Amino acid sequence: MRILKCIDVKHEEAVQIVVTGSRGKSSVVRFLFAALSACGLRTWARITGVIPRELSPSGERAILRSSGGHVEEMRWWLSSIPSEAEAIVMENSAVAPDLQRLAAQWMGKDALLVLTNVRPDHQDAWGAGEIGAVRALLGGIPKGATVFTPENTARSLSLLTALEEKGCHVHIAPPVFSSSSPEWVNENLSIVLAILSYLGLNEKKGEEAVRSLPPDIADFKVLSFDGSQLAVAFSANDIETTIRLFNTLQWPMEGTTVLFNNRRDRPERLKAFLPWLQKKQWKRSLLMGDRPFKSHLLYREVLSVDALKCLIKEEGRVFGCGNVAGVPLQLLIEGKQGEDHA
Known part of the structure; x- marks a missing residue:
């Protein structure tokens, strides 16, 4: 060509x-x-x-x-x-x-x-x-x-x-x-x-x-929902960067639920993350997004922004990672639109 x-x-x-x-x-x-x-x-x-x-x-x-x-x-x-x-x-x-x-x-x-x-x-x-x-x-x-x-x-x-x-x-x-x-x-x-x-x-x-630039829409940040927290690391994608971001929070794993948003077209990413996601120190390890054929993680069906907010409030402190596409991105867009109209 x-x-x-x-x-x-x-x-x-x-x-x-x-x-x-x-x-x-x-x-x-x-x-x-x-x-x-x-x-x-x-x-x-x-x-x-x-x-x-x-x-x-x-x-x-x-x-x-x-x-x-x-x-x-x-x-x-x-x-x-x-x-x-x-x-x-x-x-x-x-x-x-x-x-x-x-x-x-x-x-x-x-x-x-x-x-x-x-x-x-x-x-x-x-x-x-x-x-x-x-x-x-x-x-x-x-x-x-x-x-x-x-x-x-x-x-x-x-x-x-x-x-x-x-x-x-x-x-x-x-x-x-x-x-x-x-x-x-x-x-x-x-x-x-x-x-x-x-x-x-x-x-x-x-x-x-x-x-002087404001944070971009999917930059790493911590969002609060009625006293509960979501650390937004969905767009980091690779395991090395994700672990670095988690370590900056100084959150104890025992008090944190890790939430991996899965994409069907990124199967190798889930495989790369699994050893870290399966560590016993986590309060809980959850999977959302596209449901894989086989996984040792507990799957939660999260089909809307409201469902994601409910999950965060249930867990108290959540570290989100894996992929931003889907409901996590909808949550961030909703938050950005709220800021623009504030």
Whole structure:
């Protein structure tokens, strides 16, 4: 199949950035949009996380789909960007290893690449462990590309070796420390600041813009319902990130019910989480969403936002994880709409 570049000649002078990785892509795109805009660049960005969106000087708009996501959406979006764009930031939404290359090829040869992390995910497509993630994600990084990655990701010797073999120019983002921000915010911000420095843009303005952003709809947070609590970690997806988030709460497992929202099309994710979900220290371990054929966890049928709220009130303290699609996302949208009308 012949791959055509989608960035028009009119955009060749624009800063072009492709964001790839296991987790955190949408947050990095959102941060980059805020930072580049604050530095005076007319920026267009595309997020494909919890809710697909375009960010532009006109504001934020949802990308409406008549069916599930498709890699062709990246090509369509690139072709729709107006000529006045001075910066273009796109999340690589491909999952299949053989499709990873499309984002960079459609963007253009001078695009900067961001590799957020190589945590195990999509094991059914990528294979097991970090090695599977590295092998799959490297398919999206062209030979000789300029790559930005945070310090934690750069600790992967197999990744750095592979990038070196590809002749890539790797920029390891110096860590950012702030006790007032979660670890993931500091890590993603470090990538943004490294790119601003590379481009000769105002890092202080960029950082101020990122830190002033309100939380995104599915960012990790704790919600309260009549004295009961739900820790929203549904969008973390991989087990490593999920455990890190739980540990930041300092909640005792004995007083916490863990709730895994299952998706039929993500069977390997449930398998990856099971050893942690089945730990005897939990107050209770519950499963909601699509019912698997076989599971050692207690299944709860939760078909509405009201049913989820009732479950939270029954349990007292709930840590939600696994997948955000379905009722958890409906709960978050309902809460966001309530905030907007407050």
